[in-house]
Amino acid sequence: MVSSSIPTVDLSPFFNEEGDEHGKKEAIENITKACSEHGFFNIMNHGIPTDLMNKALQLSKTFFQYPPEEKLKLSPAPGDCQIPVGYNIQPDHSVDKNEYFLVFQPGSSMNVYPENLPELRSVIEDLYSRFLGIGSLLESIINDCLGLPQNFLKEYNNERAWDFMAAFRYFPATEKEANGITEHEDGNCITFVFQDEVGGLEVRKDGEWIPVVPVEGHIVVNVADFIQVLSNKKFKSATHRVVRTKGRSRYSYGFFYNLHWDKWVEPLPQFTTEIGEPPKYKRFLVKEYQKMRMRNKLDPPARPEDEIGITYYAIDT
Numbered sequence: 001m002v003s004s005s006i007p008t009v010d011l012s013p014f015f016n017e018e019g020d021e022h023g024k025k026e027a028i029e030n031i032t033k034a035c036s037e038h039g040f041f042n043i044m045n046h047g048i049p050t051d052l053m054n055k056a057l058q059l060s061k062t063f064f065q066y067p068p069e070e071k072l073k074l075s076p077a078p079g080d081c082q083i084p085v086g087y088n089i090q091p092d093h094s095v096d097k098n099e100y101f102l103v104f105q106p107g108s109s110m111n112v113y114p115e116n117l118p119e120l121r122s123v124i125e126d127l128y129s130r131f132l133g134i135g136s137l138l139e140s141i142i143n144d145c146l147g148l149p150q151n152f153l154k155e156y157n158n159e160r161a162w163d164f165m166a167a168f169r170y171f172p173a174t175e176k177e178a179n180g181i182t183e184h185e186d187g188n189c190i191t192f193v194f195q196d197e198v199g200g201l202e203v204r205k206d207g208e209w210i211p212v213v214p215v216e217g218h219i220v221v222n223v224a225d226f227i228q229v230l231s232n233k234k235f236k237s238a239t240h241r242v243v244r245t246k247g248r249s250r251y252s253y254g255f256f257y258n259l260h261w262d263k264w265v266e267p268l269p270q271f272t273t274e275i276g277e278p279p280k281y282k283r284f285l286v287k288e289y290q291k292m293r294m295r296n297k298l299d300p301p302a303r304p305e306d307e308i309g310i311t312y313y314a315i316d317t
């Protein structure tokens, strides 16, 4: 039987000042299972106020309703830099049908914000700092789920400059066409998404598409490529997509907890030499991978299957 959504994990034990070791252990077990089976789970009681998330969705609606020429003022100049910061709309020939607004950490010189909507900036900056907290918490939980030495991931992933957050708007489906984001895996460490009530996010598990049913206040978490590589595929960077709904735009936000571009990534000895398993990936530099992925987005190949993903570094075993 196909389950109707992804598992949900209660994070309240990690915020309990009295200490709730039993609750933490249970959450760690649930997350370990979710990361190996679905690669996706919802978190509740994560400490980010629902009002703030709703406010961010509301403000992004206001922004995306601006006329195209207003939004395009916040687009990166063509050829200027290959980083799609600010406002971006998928090129006409892309199979993806969405527009998005991307920022790096507050204070980054790359960021641009609409001057006539100052609240968007303050709300995004507030959310961003909260997502940094949740990112670091989930990273430490995943560190424990994988049985790595204490603080291993924290010390390895010690530079926050390449995390980013994006507001998305998916256009309503047409009679002929409903693809919002074509199936893909995320090219970072851990992704966090909150979405409005429209739905459309789907995760592939055992060949079936499972809908990620929106629940107010929940945040969707998914393991992305770098965790899959480090764990030599013990944890899964699941394939997912967004399918558009007829008659309504869908709004969501994603926060992408990443690695610094100068880091090297390869399967850790704990999941290879120490247990007699061959590595499933070659060693690679984050920068090289990110540049290829960015090219996928800015100048999409004619055939979506030609987009470069983590299998580019896979070792045939």
Ligand SMILES: O=C(O)CCC(=O)C(=O)O
Pocket: 168, 181, 186, 193, 195, 201, 240, 241, 242, 252, 253, 254
């Ligand atoms: O909008 C969403 O729900 C997910 C977006 C997504 O998969 C991505 O940006 O990588």
Ligand SMILES: [Fe+2]
Pocket: 184, 185, 186, 240
């Ligand atoms: Fe994604």
